[in-house]
Amino acid sequence: MKRNPKLTRLAWLSLLIPLAACKAEVLLPAGDVAARERDLLVSSTLLMLLIIVPVMALTVWFAWKYRERNRDAEYRPDWDHSTKLEFVIWAAPLLIIISLGALTWVGTHLLDPYRPLDRISKDQPAPREMQPLRIEVVALDWKWLFIYPEQGIASVNQMAVPVDRPVEFTLTSSSVMNAFYIPAMAGMVYAMPGMQTKLHGVFNNPGEYKGIASHYSGHGFSGMHFKALATDQAGFDAWIAKAREAGGTLDRPRYLELEAPSENVPPMTFAEVDPQLYPRIVNMCVEPGKICMAEMMALDAQGGTGLAGTMNVTALTYDKHQRRGARAPVLGWKPFQVASFCTPEEAALMFGNMPDVVPERADMTPLRGLAMTPPQPFRLTHENDVTLLEAAESGAARNF
Numbered sequence: 162m163k164r165n166p167k168l169t170r171l172a173w174l175s176l177l178i179p180l181a182a183c184k185a186e187v188l189l190p191a192g193d194v195a196a197r198e199r200d201l202l203v204s205s206t207l208l209m210l211l212i213i214v215p216v217m218a219l220t221v222w223f224a225w226k227y228r229e230r231n232r233d234a235e236y237r238p239d240w241d242h243s244t245k246l247e248f249v250i251w252a253a254p255l256l257i258i259i260s261l262g263a264l265t266w267v268g269t270h271l272l273d274p275y276r277p278l279d280r281i282s283k284d285q286p287a288p289r290e291m292q293p294l295r296i297e298v299v300a301l302d303w304k305w306l307f308i309y310p311e312q313g314i315a316s317v318n319q320m321a322v323p324v325d326r327p328v329e330f331t332l333t334s335s336s337v338m339n340a341f342y343i344p345a346m347a348g349m350v351y352a353m354p355g356m357q358t359k360l361h362g363v364f365n366n367p368g369e370y371k372g373i374a375s376h377y378s379g380h381g382f383s384g385m386h387f388k389a390l391a392t393d394q395a396g397f398d399a400w401i402a403k404a405r406e407a408g409g410t411l412d413r414p415r416y417l418e419l420e421a422p423s424e425n426v427p428p429m430t431f432a433e434v435d436p437q438l439y440p441r442i443v444n445m446c447v448e449p450g451k452i453c454m455a456e457m458m459a460l461d462a463q464g465g466t467g468l469a470g471t472m473n474v475t476a477l478t479y480d481k482h483q484r485r486g487a488r489a490p491v492l493g494w495k496p497f498q499v500a501s502f503c504t505p506e507e508a509a510l511m512f513g514n515m516p517d518v519v520p521e522r523a524d525m526t527p528l529r530g531l532a533m534t535p536p537q538p539f540r541l542t543h544e545n546d547v548t549l550l551e552a553a554e555s556g557a558a559r560n561f
Contacts, residue, residue, distance in 0.1 A: 186344040186345045186370070186371070187199060187202070187344050188203075189345070190344075190345050190346075191345040191346065191364055191365060191366040191368060191370060191391065192345065192346045192347065192362055192363045192364045192365050192366075193278075193280060193281065193282045193283065193363055193365060194272060194278070194346065194347040194348070194361070194362045194363060195344065195345055195346055195347055195348075195362070196283075197268070197271070197272060198272060198347075198348055201264070201265070201268040201269075201272070204264055205261060205264065205265065208257055208260055208261050208264070209257070209261070211253075211257055212253070212254055212257055272348065274347070274348060274350045274358070274359060274360040274361060275359045275361075276361065277293070277327070277329070277361055278293070278327045278361050278362075278363060281325050281326075281327070281363060281365070282325070282363075282365050285325070287327060291326070291327065293326070293327035293328055293329040293361070294309075294311075294322055294323070294326055294327070294328045294329065295309070295310055295311055295329050295331070296308070296309060296320065296322075296328060296329070296330050296331070297309075297310060297330075297331050297332075297333075297439045298330050298331065298332040298333075298341060298352065299332075299333055299334065299335060299352075299439070299442055300332070300333070300334040300335065300339035300341065300352040300374070300378075301334075301335050301336075301419065301420050302335070302336055302337075302378075302379060302381065302420070302421075302422040302423070303374075303378070303379060303380075303381030303382060303384060303385040303422065303423070303424055303426075304317055304318050304385060304387075304423065304426040305317065305318055305320075305341075305372070305374075305385070305387045306419070307319075307320045307387075308411075308434055308438070308439055309401075309434075310434075310436070310439070312401050313433060313434055313436075314401060314404045314405060314430060314431060314432060314433070314434060315411045315430070315431040315434045316404060316428065316429065316430045316431070317419070317426060317428060317429045317430075318386075318387040318388070318426055318427070318428045318429075319387055319388045319390070319428035319430075320372070320387065320388070320389055320390070321389075321390040321391075321392060321396075321397055321400040321401075322364060322389070322390070322391055322392075322397065323391075323392065323393060323394045323396075323397040324364045324365060324366065324367050324391050324392065324393060325363065325364075325365060326363065326394075327361060327362075327363050328346075328361070328362050328363060328364075329359065329360075329361055330350075330359065330360040330361070330362070331357050331358075331359055331439075332350060332351075332352040332357060332358045332359070332360065333352055333353065333354065333355075333356065333357045333358075333439075333442055333443045334352040334353050334354045335354060335420045335442065336354060336420075337354070337378050337379065338351055338352070338353045338354070338376075338378070339351070339352045339353075339374050339376065339378050339385075340352070340374055340375040340376035341360065341372070341374070341375075342372065342373050342374070342375040343362065343370060343371075343372040343373075343389050344370075344371070344373075345364075345370040345371075345389075346362045346363070346364055346370065346389065346391075347360055347361070347362030347363075348360070349375050354445065355443070355444075355445055355454060356443070357443050364389075364391035366391065367391050367392050367393065367396075368391055369388055369389070369390050369391075370388075370389045370390075370391065371386060371387075371388070371389070372386060372387045372388070372389045373385070373386045373387075374386065379422075380422075380424070381422065381423070381424035381425070384424050384425035384426075387428075388428065403430075404430035404431070404432060405432045406432070407430050407432060408432050409429075409430065409431040409432050409433070410431060410432065410433040410434075410435075411431040411433065411434045411435065411438065412435045412438070413435060413438065413441070413447050413449070415431075416435075416438060416442070416447055417447060417448065441453065444456075
């Protein structure tokens with residue numbers, strides 16, 4: 162049976178049909194930051210094409226001119242040095258590289274994710290009195306948690322923002338590094354455990370857009386996406402009111418349940434949020450009785466806990482494995498975490514039966530132990546407090 166060449170070509174073209182469902186969100190932004198990033202991408206591509214296109218065209222031309230069957234082509238391997246040709250060969254790429262470097266340097270500094278927005282859109286500067294909408298983002302396994310500290314609500318796998326208002330995202334992660342990305346709004350930024358990053362963006366066009374985790378982070382990564390709703394102020398207020406009417410409280414016990422690994426989680430909201438939940442997530446001390454990372458660093462900065470620290474430890478499974486439900490392998494001895502500090506009465510009972518030890522006369526300057534007075538420990542006054550890293554001049558911690 163003889164094949165029809167036209168039908169064969171049409172069959173190959175049919176492979177392009179699935180691409181019709183793709184949405185070019187990067188090249189069709191809905192916000193000023195994403196638009197400027199698109200312009201930077203397009204400009205850089207056009208500059209590089211000034212070299213790529215001539216090189217590709219000359220490659221085809223040389224291959225055609227000096228093909229084996231073209232006996233009329235003149236081959237001159239010993240031609241003299243040409244200053245003009247050398248100037249064109251080196252000057253053109255050099256100018257393009259300089260232009261590309263300047264464009265990239267200026268563009269990336271203006272679009273620094275930590276930099277507050279200087280304008281709402283191309284023709285509208287950001288008023289100084291306008292405060293950005295603050296949203297605290299937590300990357301969980303495998304879902305996104307959004308906390309609105311000013312409105313006192315939280316949502317999972319959905320967020321809403323008003324158009325033409327800057328948004329300040331503060332991001333962290335519960336277990337592994339993730340990548341937060343809303344292509345139509347702003348660039349990508351990492352969310353990492355034990356620290357926080359920032360991202361500024363704005364929506365200029367209302368609509369429903371897609372947010373994703375753009376880097377692989379485990380088994381449920383394919384379902385780790387969310388809906389970003391951009392609406393007017395009235396629509397945003399209605400969304401906040403609806404979340405409050407739905408009820409639900411996101412406190413520390415509920416968060417510990419929520420952060421357990423789960424896949425394809427449907428959107429949900431919480432009407433109330435523990436105001437100290439996000440600082441505790443960053444400081445990795447949501448669990449009851451666990452010392453906060455900032456408090457531990459403050460103790461280390463003062464020389465450690467000395468002898469008092471030897472009785473204030475409990476067995477710890479590494480956070481990432483503990484949160485993901487798998488125990489980390491332990492070689493030799495178990496790791497420890499500092500829990501709460503004993504009172505002077507409890508310390509007196511513990512060390513009351515110890516024999517008197519006369520320390521040797523030695524230089525103990527670099528050491529912290531029995532021969533030296535341990536530093537005053539920081540401690541939480543109650544379970545809802547978070548001790549931050551900054552300490553007052555008297556050495557006492559600042560609790561919030």
